Amino acid sequence: MGFYVPKNKVANLSKYKYQSEDRSIISQKILKPFWNQFVNIYPHWLAPNVITLSGFSFVLINLITCIFAAPDFKSEHPKWCYFTYAIGLFLYQTFDACDGLQARRTGQSGPLGELFDHCIDSLNTTVSMLVFTSVTMLGFSYYTVIMQFFLLMNFYLSTWEEYHTHKLFLSEFSGPVEGILMIIGSFALTGIFGPDIVWRMKIYQINEHFCIETFHLLFVFCGLALVFNVIYAQKNVAIFYKEHTSSKSECERKIKNSNIQLLPFFAFFAIIFMVSILDSRFINLPFIFANGLIFAFVVGRIIVAHLTIQKFPLYNLPTLLPLVTYTLSAFASHVLGYKSDSVITYLSLFQLGLALGIHGSFLNEIIYEFTTYLDIWVLTIKHPKAVKSN
Template identity: 30%
Template sequence: MPLLAYKECHILSPQQLRKLSEHKYSCFSASLLDPLLQPWWNWLVAQTPLWLAPNLITIVGLILNIVTTLILICYSPNGVEAPPRWTCALCALGLFVYQSLDSIDGKQARRTNTSSPLGELFDHGCDSISTIFVALSACISCQLGHYPNWLFFQCFCAIALFYCAHWQTYVSGTMRFGRIDVTEAQFSIIAIHLVSAALGPEIWLTKIPIVGVSWNYTILVFITFGYTLNIINFLKMFIEGGSGKNGSSVAGTSVLSPSIPLTLVVLPALIIAQKSPENIFTEHASVYILAFGMVAAKITNKLVIAHMTKAEMEYLDWSLLGPTLLFLNQYFNCILPEIWLLWFALAWGTQDLLRYCSQVCLEICQHLRIDLFRIPYSPKGSITTSVGSQSNLGADKNGGASHRKSKSKAH
C-alpha cells in the first residue's frame, strides 16, 4: 500500500533516483565551431556573477528564444506572409543569446562547484523545447510556408533528429556530436534571420538566375544535407550495438524500443495533416507544429530520464491525448472543427509538459537536497577557484561532466 501511494504521487521511483545520483555524463564532440567560440564563452562566464544559478541562466535564454520566436509567428503564422525585418533581427538576437547562455551554464556550474545530474537533465529539457521554436522560426524567416510539405518535413525532421540524438545516447551511453552539428546549425539559422532582416524575407522567394530555383530551395538542400549526415551517424548505432548486455541499451532493453514513442508522434502528425478536410496544417502551420512539438518534447524528456536512470521507457503518455482526439475526429468525419481540437492539443500538451518537468525537477531537488534556480550558499571554493579555473574552462564547453550543454543532432 505505501508503495502504491508513492507511485501515485511521484514520477521517479526510489531506484531511479538512486541511479540518477550515480549517473556520469559521457560525451564526444568533433564540432568545427565549438573550439573557435571558446574564448567568447570563457569571457562571458567570467562576467557572470557567482551567485547566479546555472539553471537560471539556461531558463532565461530559453524564455528569450521563445518570446522572440512568438513575435515572429504573430506576424507570419503560416510562413507565407513576409514578417517585418525587425522581427527576423530579433529572432537572430534571441537565438544568439540563447546559444551563448546555453553554452556557459555548465561552465558556471563548474565555476561555482554546483554541478549535478539535475543540471544535465534541465539543460536537455530546455533544448527539447527550444528545438521546436528554432526550427519553426527558420522556416518562417525564409518563407517556407509557400511549400507546406517542405515546411512539415523540415520542422518534424528537426524534432525527430533531436529525439534520435538522445535515442543514440540511451543505446550507447555516450552523446556524440559530429563536425557539423547543433552549433553549426544554430549559426546557420542566425545567418538566415540576418539575411531576412537585411534584405527582407521576400529575398528567399526570388529565383537564382542560372539555376532557376528560389533561394529558399537552396537553403533546403543544405539543411537536408546536414540532416543526412546526422542520420548516417545515427544509423551507425545499430551496427555498433548498445552498451548493455548482448548489445542492448543502457537499461538492458532493445535498441529499437525508443522508436515506438517517436512513431506515435510523427506518424499521426503526418496522417492528420495529409487527411485533413480543413487543411489543418496548411491553414494553421505554426499552431500545428507547436502542438505536436510539445508532445515530442515530453517524450524526449522521458527518454533522457530513462537514459540517466537506466530505466525502461514507457511507450504511452497522456500528452498523446491531443493527437488522438484529432485522429479520432477525422475518423468520425470531423464531428468537431479541427481547429478547436488543435488548440486543445496545444494547450493540453503544453500544460502536461510543464507539469511533468516541474514534478521531476521537484523530486530530484528533494532527493539531492538542492535548489533549482538558486545557490543558497557561498559556492565552496568559488573565490579561490573562479580565477584559476578560467584557464580550464575551454577544456569543456559546458564546464562539467554532469552539467554539459545538451546539443541536438539538428537544432
C-alpha cells in the first residue's frame, strides 16, 4: 500500500456512504428539476467521472480564453468573451451536479466518485477565481491574493466540516449554487454594460489617492460570507459532537481538536501573504496557480482521510513551497547576483511544476489504491448495473 492509504485503512472504503444536506431553495425548486432532466442526455454507458472531467474542461477553456484576450489580467476583453465565461461556468455547474446523478442512475456511486468530484472542485476554485480576476480587471495584485484566500478558505471549511460530520452541508446560501449563479450573472452583466460600469463605477471618493469602487463591495461581501461560513461550519461540527459523544469533556476535546485543524490553512496563507508583501512580483499566474494546486493536494488528503477513516492530515510539507521559492529567489538574487526578475519568473514556474508533480503523484497513487480495492475503472464502467430512473 502507498503512503496516503495505509494497508490497514484501505478496507474502510467498503464502509463508504454518501450523505448530504442541501438547504438551498434555488437548488431545490429550480436547479434540481433541471438537472434531473439534463442528466438524461448522457448515455448509460458513460462513466460519471468523464462527466466531471468534461465539466472542468469548460472552465479551463475560460481560463485559456482569458490568457489570450487579456494576458495582463487587467485589460478589457472582447464582449463575446464575457458571455462565453458565463456559459462555461454554467456548464461546469451543471456537469458537476449531474455526475452524481449519473452515478446513481447507473449504479456506480462510490468513494472514488466523491474523491474525483471534490478534487476537481478544489482545482476549479482557483481556475474560476483567475477568470473572475481578469473580468474585474484586478490583474495580479494583492486583491488577487485576498480573493484566493476567501474562496479557498470557504472550500477548506466545507471539506473540514464534512470530515467531522460525515455529511456535505450546503446552506441556504452556498458557493456551489448561489455563489456560482451570482458570478454567472456578473459575467453576463459585464458583457452587456462593460467592466468599467459593472466593476469600476465610483461610489465614494475618500481622498485624492483612493476611491471606493463597485469591486470593493465584492470584497466586503466575500468577507461577510466567509465569517458566516466559519460560524456555520463550526456550529455544525459542534452540534455533531454534542449528539455523538457520551461525555461533555470528550465533546469539548473533540471540538477543540477540530478547531486546531483549521490552523494549517491559515499558516499556509500566512506564508503566501508574507511572500507577496516582501516581493509583489511573486503575485503572478504560475505562483497563484501553484498555490491552488498545493491547496488541492491538502484538501485531497483530507478527503482521502475522510473516506478511509484516518486521522486528519495536519501537516503537509508542500505548503512550505512558497517560502522555499522566495528563499531561493533571495539567495539567487542577493548572493549569486542573478537578475531578480528572471529568477522570480523561473522559480515561479519551478514551483508550479513541482506542485503539479506532487498533486499528480498523489492522485495517481490514490486512484490506483481505490480502483484496485474496489475493482473498478476510472473513466469507464467496468461492472454495469441496472439503470435507475430519476
